Amino acid sequence: MDLNDIRGGRLAVISEESEQQDFSRESSTMEAYNVVPEPGGRTFQRFSVNTNESLRFEPCEDSCPSPTGAEDGRDDVFEKGECEGEIASIRNQLQGKVAEMENFAGHLEEIFLTVEENFGRQEQHLEQHYNDVLQTLSQRYDDRETGLQEEKKSKLESLYKQLVACGQALDTSKELIETAQEVYRCQDERLFLKTVMPIIKRVEEFAKEDIDLSLSTSLEFSTPLADLSDVKTMMDSINVVPAPSAPVINPQLPNSATQTSLHVCWSLFSDDTVEYYELYYRPVLEDTPADSTCAPQESKVKVKETHCTVTDLLHNAQYELWVTATNTTGISPASEKALYMTVPSPPAIKQRECSSCPEAALIRWESGNTNPVDSYIVELSETGTVGAESNITESIVAVPTCQCLIQLQAGRQYLISVRAVNIGGPSDRSDAITISTTGTFFYLLEDTAHPCLSMSEDGFTIFYGDEELPITAMAFEDNTFTRCVAILGDLIPVRGRHYWEVEVDDETEFRVGVAYEDTERDGYLGANGSSWCMRHIRTPSRHKYEFLHNGWSPDLRITVHPVRIGVALDYDRGTLRFFNANLEQHLHTFHCRFHNYVHPCFSLDNPGALTVHNGIQAPDYTFI
Amino acid sequence: MALTQVSSNKCAGGFQKVFEHDSTELKCKMKFAIYLPPKAETDKCPVLYWLSGLTCTEQNFITKAGSQLAAAEHGIIVVAPDTSPRGCNIEGEDESWDFGTGAGFYVNATQDPWKTNYRMYSYVTEELPKLINANFSTDPDRMSISGHSMGGHGALICALKNPGKYKAVSAFAPICNPVQCPWGQKAFTGYLGADRSAWEAYDATVLAASYSGPQLDILIDQGRDDQFLSASQLLPDNLIAVCSEKKIPVVFRLQPGYDHSYFFIYSFINDHIKHHAKYLNA
Numbered sequence: 001m002d003l004n005d006i007r008g009g010r011l012a013v014i015s016e017e018s019e020q021q022d023f024s025r026e027s028s029t030m031e032a033y034n035v036v037p038e039p040g041g042r043t044f045q046r047f048s049v050n051t052n053e054s055l056r057f058e059p060c061e062d063s064c065p066s067p068t069g070a071e072d073g074r075d076d077v078f079e080k081g082e083c084e085g086e087i088a089s090i091r092n093q094l095q096g097k098v099a100e101m102e103n104f105a106g107h108l109e110e111i112f113l114t115v116e117e118n119f120g121r122q123e124q125h126l127e128q129h130y131n132d133v134l135q136t137l138s139q140r141y142d143d144r145e146t147g148l149q150e151e152k153k154s155k156l157e158s159l160y161k162q163l164v165a166c167g168q169a170l171d172t173s174k175e176l177i178e179t180a181q182e183v184y185r186c187q188d189e190r191l192f193l194k195t196v197m198p199i200i201k202r203v204e205e206f207a208k209e210d211i212d213l214s215l216s217t218s219l220e221f222s223t224p225l226a227d228l229s230d231v232k233t234m235m236d237s238i239n240v241v242p243a244p245s246a247p248v249i250n251p252q253l254p255n256s257a258t259q260t261s262l263h264v265c266w267s268l269f270s271d272d273t274v275e276y277y278e279l280y281y282r283p284v285l286e287d288t289p290a291d292s293t294c295a296p297q298e299s300k301v302k303v304k305e306t307h308c309t310v311t312d313l314l315h316n317a318q319y320e321l322w323v324t325a326t327n328t329t330g331i332s333p334a335s336e337k338a339l340y341m342t343v344p345s346p347p348a349i350k351q352r353e354c355s356s357c358p359e360a361a362l363i364r365w366e367s368g369n370t371n372p373v374d375s376y377i378v379e380l381s382e383t384g385t386v387g388a389e390s391n392i393t394e395s396i397v398a399v400p401t402c403q404c405l406i407q408l409q410a411g412r413q414y415l416i417s418v419r420a421v422n423i424g425g426p427s428d429r430s431d432a433i434t435i436s437t438t439g440t441f442f443y444l445l446e447d448t449a450h451p452c453l454s455m456s457e458d459g460f461t462i463f464y465g466d467e468e469l470p471i472t473a474m475a476f477e478d479n480t481f482t483r484c485v486a487i488l489g490d491l492i493p494v495r496g497r498h499y500w501e502v503e504v505d506d507e508t509e510f511r512v513g514v515a516y517e518d519t520e521r522d523g524y525l526g527a528n529g530s531s532w533c534m535r536h537i538r539t540p541s542r543h544k545y546e547f548l549h550n551g552w553s554p555d556l557r558i559t560v561h562p563v564r565i566g567v568a569l570d571y572d573r574g575t576l577r578f579f580n581a582n583l584e585q586h587l588h589t590f591h592c593r594f595h596n597y598v599h600p601c602f603s604l605d606n607p608g609a610l611t612v613h614n615g616i617q618a619p620d621y622t623f624i
Numbered sequence: 625m626a627l628t629q630v631s632s633n634k635c636a637g638g639f640q641k642v643f644e645h646d647s648t649e650l651k652c653k654m655k656f657a658i659y660l661p662p663k664a665e666t667d668k669c670p671v672l673y674w675l676s677g678l679t680c681t682e683q684n685f686i687t688k689a690g691s692q693l694a695a696a697e698h699g700i701i702v703v704a705p706d707t708s709p710r711g712c713n714i715e716g717e718d719e720s721w722d723f724g725t726g727a728g729f730y731v732n733a734t735q736d737p738w739k740t741n742y743r744m745y746s747y748v749t750e751e752l753p754k755l756i757n758a759n760f761s762t763d764p765d766r767m768s769i770s771g772h773s774m775g776g777h778g779a780l781i782c783a784l785k786n787p788g789k790y791k792a793v794s795a796f797a798p799i800c801n802p803v804q805c806p807w808g809q810k811a812f813t814g815y816l817g818a819d820r821s822a823w824e825a826y827d828a829t830v831l832a833a834s835y836s837g838p839q840l841d842i843l844i845d846q847g848r849d850d851q852f853l854s855a856s857q858l859l860p861d862n863l864i865a866v867c868s869e870k871k872i873p874v875v876f877r878l879q880p881g882y883d884h885s886y887f888f889i890y891s892f893i894n895d896h897i898k899h900h901a902k903y904l905n906a
Contacts, residue, residue, distance in 0.1 A: 542868065555848070555878035559867040585841045585873050586899065621902045 125242075133234045140228065151221055158217045176206060243330035244272035247306075247323050249338040257424030261311040262340045266323050268306070272332075274325040276304050284318040284339065316344035316369040316422060344369045344420035344427040347376065347402070351433060352459060355442040355492040358410035361435045362492045364403040365418050368430070373420040378404045379429065380416045397421075405494070408437050411617075440498040441615040442490045442600065447479045448521075449487040453604070461611040462487055464604035484524040486603030488515065489612065493597040495571035499618035500600060501581050502565045504536070508608025511535045511548070512565060514576055514598040525603050527551045532590045533601060534565065534578045547578070547588040558587060564613075567600070568622040577622060584621055627759055630655060636692040637662040642682060645755065649747040650709040651740060656752065657682040658760065659692055663699035670766035670791070670904035671756060672897070674704040675748065675782075677773030678807075679726045682706045685772075688886035694894045698901035703756055705748060707774070709741040723811055729802075730778030731826045733815035742815060745826070749782055749789070768792035768900045772889055773852070774799055774807075780828035780842070780863075787837020792903040794843040794896045796889050797850055800863035801829040807857050829859070832866045842867070842874040843899045845892045847882030 180199055186192045249266040256263040264279060282298035301308055313319065319340050325332040345368045353364040367373060376399040396404060408414060417432040435441075443459050454463045464485050476482050491498060491514075502512045511525040513533025519525075526533040526548025535553070537544040543561045546553035562580035565587075569576050576590040602610060630642040638661040647654040663669055672695070676685050685691070685704040695702050708728030714737050717724035728744035757764045769790045771779040776798025783793035802808020803823045812823040824830040844860065852858055860876060867874045882888040 555880065557864050557868075557874070557876040557878075559864055559874040559876075560871050580873065583839065583841060583873050584902075585875065586843075586902070587875060621906070624898060624902060 129234065133231055136231050136234065137228075140231070148221065155217045155221075159215065162215065173206070176203065242272070244268070244274050244325035244327055244332040246333040247277065247325050247335045249321060249323055249335040251338060252340045252423055254423065255425035257341065257343045259315045259343045259345060259427060260313050261309050262313060262319060262321075262342060262424070263307065263309045264321055264323075264338075264340065265307040266335060268325065272325065273327050275327045276302055277306070277308075277323050277325050278302050278331075279308050279310070279321060279323045280334070281310055281319050281321040283314060284320050313342050315342055316371050316373065316420070316427075317342050318371075341422050341424040343424040344371075344373045344422050346428040346430040347418045347420050349416075349418060349430055349433045352443045352446075353490065354433060354435070355440075355490050356408075356435050356437060357440040357492050357494050357496065357498055358408075358437050359496060360405060360407050360492060360494045361414070361416065361437070362403065362405050362494075363416055363418070363433065363435075365430065367402055367420060368427070369420060373427075374422045375399055376402070376404070377419045377421055377426055378406065378416065379419070380406065380408075380414050383413045383415055383434075405492075408435070410437050412437050436615060439614060439616040439618065440492070440500060442492065442500075444602075444612065445479075445488045445490050445599070447477060448481060450481040450483075450485040450603075451475055452485050453487055455487075456611075460613070461609055462602060462604065463609045464607050466607045480521065481603070482522045484511070484603045485605070486511070486525055486601055488517070488519075489600035489602070491597070491599050495597075497571075497618060497623055498569045499616060499622055500567055500612060500614040501616060502567065502602065503611040503613060504563055504565065505608065506561060506563070507538055507606075508610060509536055509538050509605035510608070510610055511601070511603040511605065512567060512610070513548075513578075513601055514567075514569060515601040516594075516596050516598055519601070525601050526553075531601060532576050532592065533603075534588065535605075536561075538606070545587075547590065549590060549592070554588070556588070560585075562587065566619070566622060568618060569598070570623060579622060581619075584619065586621075627755070635659070636696040638664065638692065638696050640686055640692060642686075647709070647747060647751060649743045649751045650712075652709045652712050654709065654747070655682050655706055657686045657704040658756070659686065659695050659702040660760065661696040661699050661701065663696075664701060664761045667699070668761050668763040669699050669701045670768070671701045671703055671753075671762050672900050672904070673748065673752070673767065673769045673779075674702055675730060675769070675771030675775030675778040676704060676707050677771070677775045678707070679721050680707050680775075681726070684886065685889075688890065689893050690890045691893045691897060694897035698897060698905060700897065700901060700904060701756075701760065701762060703752065705752055708744060712741045714738065714741065720810075722807055723814055727774065727811065729774060729808075729811045729815060729826070730781065731812070731815050734822065735815055735817050738815050744778075745782075748778065749786060766791055766904050768904055770794045770796075770896055770900065771798070772796040773858075773884065776800075776844075777802060777808075777828060781826050781831060783840065783842075784828060784831035784835050785825075787835070791906075792900045793840060794845075794899055796844075796892070796896075797846050797853070797858060797884055798828070798844060798860070798863075799858055801827060801859040803827045803830065804862065805857045805859055829862045829866050832863060832870060832872055835870065835872060840872055841899075841903070842872065843896060844874060844876045845888075845896070846876065846878050847884060847888045848878050848880045849882060850884040850888075852884050 180203060183192060183195055183199055186195075245268075247266045247268055249264070253263070253265070262281075264281075266277070268274065279301045280298050281301075282296045285296055301310060310319075310321075319342070320337050321340055322334045322337045324334050347365040347368040349363060349365040355362050363378065365376075375397070378396040378399055379394070380396075381393050396406065404418075406416070414435045414437070415432040416435055417429040419426040419429055421427070444455065444462070446455065446459075449455065449462070452464055454465060455461070456463070481487070489500075502510075504510055504512075511533040513525060513531060515525060515531035515533075519530040520528055523531075525531045526535060526546070527550075529550045532549045533547075535546040535548055537546070543558070545556065545558050547556075558580075560580065560583065562582070562585075564581040566579035566581035567576070568579070571594055574591055574593040576592065578587040578589075579585060580587060600612075602612065604610065627643045627645050630644050632639055632641045634640075638659060640657065640659050642655055642657050644653055644655045646652075661669060674685050674689075674691075676682075682704050691702055707726050708724070710725065714724070716737075721727070728742055730744045730748060731742070732745045733739045733742035753764075753767065756762055767790060769779040769782050770793065771777070773796070776795030777800070779793055779795050780798055780800070783790045799805060799807060802812060803820060808823070808827070812826070816822045816826070844863075846853060846858070846860055850858070853860075864874060864876055866872075877892075879888070879892070882891065
């Protein structure tokens, strides 16, 4: 053992060098060593307190001085001058060593205490066990004794009964014999003859009767083998480690799960010895029927550690988990059941329902999970001008619903993605959507389209077909225009300035402008107070234009038909302006304080088509 | 050329001034009004030329139209000349209010006794801009023209006859087709003689039909209750028809309830100045 070596080595050096003061200290440390108990043949457990390192004393050179006096005979050490430095350093060394030894002594004390604790616990354990055994034995004894007593009682009773029966039989026989004798002695020969025959018969019969002379009960007592097997088990278990108690399963740590796996942790309730654990899990289904006939299957994993990662699970699903601990003695009871959740599946951004403007973007998505999730995280990064993707620059957490209005900077390009979050952690990122904050961008609201309107695949051109659809074939929904062949645009609900362009041809009669979201679906654009529009009417000889609101229009003439109309909406100034975008020519301005958000509106008054262009930076002249 | 300041009033942060000078084209002393916006103190500004209508002088516009605020906001110098030569003592010049004094019709007269002095076309398109550019902080490349009634006619013909010279043009109740209306016929007969082909050189509708040059963008406001409209003096439909056919961009607004007066001009002058500013400040 290192201790002895060192004791023998280094300390010997010290004792040699400094007899008086250090000797007393040394002896006390030696005392400490001697006190180390070695109870009951048990091997001394070496606790790793890194004493190895601290005990590695460097061999001291010969010139270790005694701090006390000159009695060790090394006078030359006390020569002043060059030895003073050495003295100081050596003293420091010694002090260091002393500190280390004190440290070691402290460790030993700890060890001692722990061992005592262990011992105490074992003693307690043992006492309890033996008490249990004794209790069981005495109980057995009592049981057996009672049993025997009862047996004795029953035997005696039956024997007594037999005795009584015998006595009765004897009496009967005696009576018979007396009667017979009496008859025999009877003088009356007639009477004798009358009665002798039945009596003889009776006697014969009686004589024929077998007399059971056997004892009703045996004289032996049954002594069944005492069933002391459980006592034996108890005795055995004294020397054996008890079966573990139920482990404690931890609640789910945030961010410890993935979409298909869970990281589960548990701990031992007490200081049990465990050979391995078994973790059980099964999914919690929402519509589990009352009877357990078709309960979900439970799976089992055997692990040695107090944690386990369970894989191959469903997304965004709740699982019930419990764990048992097993050792040579047996299996513990099951722990409490814990509920864990896997991480959700990533959401899917709905491209056609997203809109943007120079200062903001509105992103909408589908949850991507059948079960509800706790919240969403929206992540955005700015794509560099070179096109290289930079890191996530911003995250918006705790988004409660499937949409988010994000503030952005003008003239940039962003990649935006969404994650779903539940207690298990965040899902993977959804597919990203590219948002460009140049100009205002929006899609058309398909569910507002009049049934006669059809849309191009990219969603920006609307057509009013030639064929007359019969009324019955037209599928009107709650939100569709029913008379005006119109459709609304999904403008982002942000005040400020917005600009878009509409491409038309020479012949198509159209209305373009803006309307409140709740504009009358059975009305015509511009005919009511909730919509403003530029209207083009085609006559055989010329073009006519109206700028309609509340059914009223100024009277004007435009000599060059605009085929690309610029629409500039300024919420703050309260203006809606129309331009011939190709000529940069201003056509008309509506002045109105919009009390609510408005949507771009488009309608075709005769068969034709128009195309919406957006994501265009507003030309300077549009907002002078 | 020497300019004499006649008056100066601070207005809308800038200065409304009136100057007098000896005109070489008109051979007499002429006054003109000029509004200098605040910006003119530090920068070269574009110039809007305003041509007034029958019976007006350089005063009507600057006192009644209310243009100074918008001009100051957009940093535009506004020059408003007189409507005809004055004090020339030509016989018959004061006989009618719609011919002679105050009714120059912005032509260069070819007939006696008018041809010496009544050269308003050259005055407005040549002499005056040179004078203004030489004496004020202007950007000579950026000028535009506008006017009312006879001045509207003047603005239109100046723009149509000088493609590219004016960055923008607009008019209030202009005489669009003088050769077809009583006013025009009377004036052209007197200034240009009986040859109608000489008249056509000063008729906006005729000029539009043969215009070729940089794209124009014409804004015209017309009061619906303008008595002269109903008296067929103005004839805007003729101009519109020609412009529609020739694809000259015009926005013509018929304003209900408005008449021919400066109240009408006052009501829409901001829209016009904004229209000019878009091109002058581009």
